[in-house]
Structure formats: C-alpha cells, structure tokens
Amino acid sequence: MSKVCVRAFSVSLDGFSAGPNQSLENPLGVRGPELMEWVFPTRMFCAMQGVAGGETGTDDAMATKGFDGLRAWILGRNMFGPVRGPWPDESWKGWWGEEPPYHVPVFVLTHHPRADLPMKGGTTFHFVTDGIEAALERAKEAAGGGAIRIGGGPGTVRQYLRAGLIDELHLAVRPVLMGAGEPLFAGLDLDALGYRVSEVIPGERATHMLLRRKS
C-alpha cells in the first residue's frame, strides 16, 4: 500500500504556508520564500541546484528525508505554473527547467487537459482534470506501493486532508510571522480528522513536527 505523505511542508508560526498575492514574480506569494529559508542553505538544496557544499544538520536531514522512497508526486496547478501567466499555454513546462527535481511521475491537478509532458531525468508531468481522488488513483498505480508525496500548495494539501487521504505530514514550522497569505490550518479540524503530532525535531531554521493518524 502506498503511503500518502506531505513532507517538508513549511508553515509560519501564525499558520500560513504561502504568502499573499502569488504571481509570476512571486510564485510563493509575497515573502513566501521566507517560509523556505530552512531549505535553501542545505546540502540537499545545493545538490539539487547542481552546486557543491551547503549546510548539513537537522534541516538538511529532514529535507533529504522528504524524498525517501518517493515514486510519485501530486501537485496543485499553481505549483506547476503561475496563477496569471503563460500556463496553461503548452510552452510552459513548469518552474524547474528541462530537468525537474522529481525524477518520477508527477500528477498535476488542473482544469485544462494537456498531453503528458516527459522531461529529462525521469520526471513526467501528467495533467489530471477529474479531481483529487482520480489523481491519487493514478499516482498509486504509478507508485507501485512506493510513497506518494502531495507537494502542495496549501489549498491542495487542505483538500486531501479534508478528504481523509493523507497518512502522514512533516511540517516545518518557521519562526516567521506572515500575517497574511494562504493558511494551512484555518477552518480545518486536524484533531477531528484523526491526526496527532507524533514527534518534534528542532532544526537550525525550522521546528519539524511529524503528524500521523491517531492509532
């Protein structure tokens, strides 16, 4: 059975997982990159950019673990392309250039049908127009029992949580106050949905909280 995971997913102290006013210039929203600042200095992230060096430590270990055993990803449409911009124009091939960092099938939730988009390095983008459960079914077929990561954005994670389809989450709580943006928790009763925090791991630039379903 495939595990369905949210991993290395950042949230500000005040509960936001993206900044406000997402755009082509600010794909994570205004101040959104501050949510990710625990990832950028890591050795993992440097390696992903083809750069040597980077910090090792807890944050690096947690970011690296985020890729363990993954056989498929699911992304909301804004994770693949800008809200207002060239996508769904077919010239848009995602944020990551010719060789995206997934290296497995990636299922993109969208209302716009589009042919499969194979990229260098093993990533193929599949565009799923019939909803989150259909995307998960296709990801499970592709994953062959391996783990599936719901990459975001916050709206997509919330949809899967509400539907009871996520087995575990690794949240990275960033000590920043966004004040505005896309909330992760608002209106979502994670206790009633069956989750509890199973572990707290203090990192260099984030506090990592692991959530599982109550047993």
Place this chain on the structure above:
Amino acid sequence: MSKVCVRAFSVSLDGFSAGPNQSLENPLGVRGPELMEWVFPTRMFCAMQGVAGGETGTDDAMATKGFDGLRAWILGRNMFGPVRGPWPDESWKGWWGEEPPYHVPVFVLTHHPRADLPMKGGTTFHFVTDGIEAALERAKEAAGGGAIRIGGGPGTVRQYLRAGLIDELHLAVRPVLMGAGEPLFAGLDLDALGYRVSEVIPGERATHMLLRRKS
C-alpha cells in the same frame, strides 16, 4: 518605562490558545490543559503548588523567567472567574484560593464594578471597568517601571496586540492539534503590527518563540 509582556503563553500547532466550550469544569476549555502540559511537570509549577520536586530543564527555566521582574498583571475576566458561574458574585475570589501566585497588583478587566480584593501573599485584585488602556495605565502606576504581564486569555492578548500596547511575547508552541477553541493569531497581522520572532528555544514539551517589535 514598564515593559508590557505576554509570557509563557501557550498556543497549539494549529493556533489555538484555549479549548472550546469554556466552563466552570473546563476553565481552559475542553482539552485546554493539554496546552499547559509543558508547565505542569516543572519545578516552578510544583513549587507554586507547595510541592517539592518537579523537572528542571528548558521548560522550567522558561516558566520561571515568566515571573522575572513582574510588578503588575492584567487579566481578562475569564482568567479571574468562570464565564458561567458565581462571578461576578463577590464570594468568588478567583481560581487560586486564599494565596494567589501573583504577589503583586492584578488588574482584572470586567464590566462589573467591584471593590479591591486584597489576598494573602501580596496579591490584590483590582477590577477595571473602563477598558484595556485604563487598565494598562493603572498597571503602569502600580508597577513603578517594573514589568507588566498580560496573563490572558487569548481575547485579552489579542486586544492588547491590536492596540499596539505589547512590547514582547514569549509563546510556547505545543505540539498538539486542538482543531477548535480560541485562536491566537486568526485575523491578526502580527507582521503588520510590527512583530518578528527574535529567538526559538526548543524545550522538553514546547517550542518557545520570543517575539519583539521590529527595530
């Protein structure tokens, strides 16, 4: 100049500082005590109960620091007495018995005028009916330059934050999911209000976040 502080103030991972359905039986709301579980085992809390022992460590140090240099407190009315219950009946003398743990003047925000209530050990409750700014003025007079702690509840803290009257906060982020209750952050833009997280201190049962005004 008196510093106006919120200290050792608990908040769940999902942003709640009290449980739902506060009552005489559940003064912190249903599951509210889980927010405080980082305090109960500490040596400081044991000493406050007149009991020997208790755990030392980071949580104990942070709970103890919460009392440093305090010369006055401000409490919302629900911190002094139950929402539905004997208070404002004058037989009600607070949650803490004959010798409350404050040992300094405590200003209680209420709509019900009541005579000053001196207790054993130096605590005197003063009932302030003309609003949060009047309470702060009186607390400042009483504190003579010493620190003033806004004890809560969440609604009172939020009122003082909105009014721009709080200098620093120590929040204790508990790895629990409340799902419902009294939110601390919802609708409050702490960034726009001028706060930033200045320090993160991992404790045994809570992650302590210190917030100050941006300089």
